[in-house]
Amino acid sequence: MTLPSKSKNKVPSRFVDCVNCSMQAIxxxxxxxxxxxxxxxxxxxxxxxxxxxxxxxxxxxxxxGAKLFExxxxxxxxxxxxxxxxxxxxxxxxxxEKVIGFRFPxxxxxxxxxxxxxxxxxxxxxxDNSVCEVFxxxxxxxxxxxxxxxxxxxxxxTKQSYEQQCNSQALVGKKSAESLLAxxxxxxxxxxxxxxxxxxxxxxxxxxHDIACFLGMRRETLSRLLSKLQQEQLIKISGKQLSLLAIDxxxxxxxx
Amino acid sequence: MTLPSKSKNKVPSRFVDCVNCSMQAIxxxxxxxxxxxxxxxxxxxxxxxxxxxxxxxxxxxxxxGAKLFExxxxxxxxxxxxxxxxxxxxxxxxxxEKVIGFRFPxxxxxxxxxxxxxxxxxxxxxxDNSVCEVFxxxxxxxxxxxxxxxxxxxxxxTKQSYEQQCNSQALVGKKSAESLLAxxxxxxxxxxxxxxxxxxxxxxxxxxHDIACFLGMRRETLSRLLSKLQQEQLIKISGKQLSLLAIDxxxxxxxx
DNA sequence: CGCAATTTTGACGTAGTTCAACACGTGTGG
DNA sequence: CCACACGTGTTGAACTACGTCAAAATTGCG
Numbered sequence: 001m002t003l004p005s006k007s008k009n010k011v012p013s014r015f016v017d018c019v020n021c022s023m024q025a026i027x028x029x030x031x032x033x034x035x036x037x038x039x040x041x042x043x044x045x046x047x048x049x050x051x052x053x054x055x056x057x058x059x060x061x062x063x064x065g066a067k068l069f070e071x072x073x074x075x076x077x078x079x080x081x082x083x084x085x086x087x088x089x090x091x092x093x094x095x096x097e098k099v100i101g102f103r104f105p106x107x108x109x110x111x112x113x114x115x116x117x118x119x120x121x122x123x124x125x126x127x128d129n130s131v132c133e134v135f136x137x138x139x140x141x142x143x144x145x146x147x148x149x150x151x152x153x154x155x156x157x158t159k160q161s162y163e164q165q166c167n168s169q170a171l172v173g174k175k176s177a178e179s180l181l182a183x184x185x186x187x188x189x190x191x192x193x194x195x196x197x198x199x200x201x202x203x204x205x206x207x208x209h210d211i212a213c214f215l216g217m218r219r220e221t222l223s224r225l226l227s228k229l230q231q232e233q234l235i236k237i238s239g240k241q242l243s244l245l246a247i248d249x250x251x252x253x254x255x256x
Numbered sequence: 257m258t259l260p261s262k263s264k265n266k267v268p269s270r271f272v273d274c275v276n277c278s279m280q281a282i283x284x285x286x287x288x289x290x291x292x293x294x295x296x297x298x299x300x301x302x303x304x305x306x307x308x309x310x311x312x313x314x315x316x317x318x319x320x321g322a323k324l325f326e327x328x329x330x331x332x333x334x335x336x337x338x339x340x341x342x343x344x345x346x347x348x349x350x351x352x353e354k355v356i357g358f359r360f361p362x363x364x365x366x367x368x369x370x371x372x373x374x375x376x377x378x379x380x381x382x383x384d385n386s387v388c389e390v391f392x393x394x395x396x397x398x399x400x401x402x403x404x405x406x407x408x409x410x411x412x413x414t415k416q417s418y419e420q421q422c423n424s425q426a427l428v429g430k431k432s433a434e435s436l437l438a439x440x441x442x443x444x445x446x447x448x449x450x451x452x453x454x455x456x457x458x459x460x461x462x463x464x465h466d467i468a469c470f471l472g473m474r475r476e477t478l479s480r481l482l483s484k485l486q487q488e489q490l491i492k493i494s495g496k497q498l499s500l501l502a503i504d505x506x507x508x509x510x511x512x
Numbered sequence: 513c514g515c516a517a518t519t520t521t522g523a524c525g526t527a528g529t530t531c532a533a534c535a536c537g538t539g540t541g542g
Numbered sequence: 543c544c545a546c547a548c549g550t551g552t553t554g555a556a557c558t559a560c561g562t563c564a565a566a567a568t569t570g571c572g
């Protein structure tokens with residue numbers, strides 16, 4: 001049916017399997033098998049490239065990152081990450097930008113705003129990424145026709161909201177920056193494991209700046225802590241490759 | 257119309273008006289006017305008292321608080337606060353209890369778990385409270401019959417999820433404990449203003465311990481900061497009455 | 513009142529911030 | 543090609559906000 005080939009053709013990034021994608025509930029054909037048309041074709045566009053180069057504003061700035069969408073702009077679609085990492089940022093009233101989260105392959109973006117008129121954060125591609133796009137209006141229209149789809153949609157949104165809550169709950173209120181960092185590393189590796197299959201390794205495309213900003217600490221503190229964790233043989237960083245060497249110890253650390 | 261009397265008699269709690277309640281979307285009669293039956297009667301129980309005394313476990317412990325429901329127990333219903341304040345607590349794997357939020361009149365409780373099998377946090381009444389109860393299964397059943405109700409439900413859940421996110425976003429990643437506290441005070445007064453009509457005053461039933469626990473700081477730090485804010489004439493606390501004297505300054509403080 | 517729980521205040525140590533310098537890689541322009 | 547700017551990351555030293563421990567003050571209740 002929807003078994004995606006494991007092909008690794010010209011684009012080097014690894015794509016998440018549809019069966020491991022959170023969007024699955026509303027992407028696969030809806031209804032009884034004999035239904036010849038696939039509703040999802042109406043609202044779904046599969047695997048769109050979102051690369052840094054696509055950002056027209058600064059055609060030669062490698063660090064700019066491609067904005068998938070921008071905060072406060074009208075909401076037209078929600079997304080599922082196929083490959084790469086996205087960072088989500090939010091500007092407060094003073095225009096100070098905060099990193100409020102990251103999204104990895106198989107995870108959704110902006111689904112929490114599906115029924116709002118505008119995005120409440122920006123999504124920036126860290127590197128050459130790809131996404132599947134689901135058009136909000138068309139999805140709404142289709143879901144009105146197909147009760148089954150609507151039910152899937154509700155459960156999807158509820159589940160997502162719950163998972164988001166868990167993810168953020170795991171990070172707030174940590175006693176020390178060290179335990180916070182440990183929790184963060186475990187969290188992102190865990191989330192990547194769903195498609196990479198390895199919960200101890202991660203190709204880390206997020207900059208120290210963004211991590212520090214997300215965790216609410218200074219770059220310097222983050223750097224020192226990463227050095228410390230490496231000295232203690234709990235993690236290993238070579239280039240962009242992050243490895244968790246002692247997951248149990250990290251978990252102890254993470255629990256305050 | 258809803259001019260609250262200033263009475264301070266033995267039942268001090270004010271009830272929120274249904275028109276200011278988040279549950280409204282699924283509480284009012286659904287469908288065309290001529291529809292003689294009101295679906296909501298099937299799944300809704302109005303205004304149940306939830307007082308500390310009702311907690312059978314410790315019949316003479318004033319501080320125990322009545323558990324509206326307990327984490328990990330099967331989910332049977334969701335609630336809307338009619339009067340009083342609830343605290344939401346969550347135990348992590350080690351059994352350490354954290355305060356993860358508060359709920360004021362007009363706000364919902366456990367709606368984020370409506371489609372889960374069990375509650376993922378406990379809700380404790382701080383004082384003599386009351387709630388409206390919506391039974392999950394019956395609501396589901398009714399919503400399958402009435403598409404209009406289902407639509408309302410989806411939009412309700414989405415809106416709630418969004419508001420929750422905003423509420424928590426406003427607090428995470430604050431630079432100092434002081435700005436965090438300022439943001440918290442503004443937040444709870446704001447939320448109470450919806451039914452009390454006054455965004456600068458609040459009858460504070462939450463203990464310092466719970467506030468400190470929620471904000472991730474020590475009771476001592478909280479106490480010192482409250483004293484400091486009072487010295488600076490930004491707030492005033494007499495008994496359980498909290499007044500915000502300089503909202504603009506507090507807002508500046510809150511913005512890191 | 514008198515006891516217990518809660519809150520406040522004080523003194524001190526430390527984790528994390530701040531400021532500054534430095535190292536490294538990369539793109540740019542003379 | 544080298545010099546330079548620039549972004550990113552690491553390290554050092556001084557400062558400070560918050561946590562910790564302890565004790566006093568206040569509140570609440572039988």
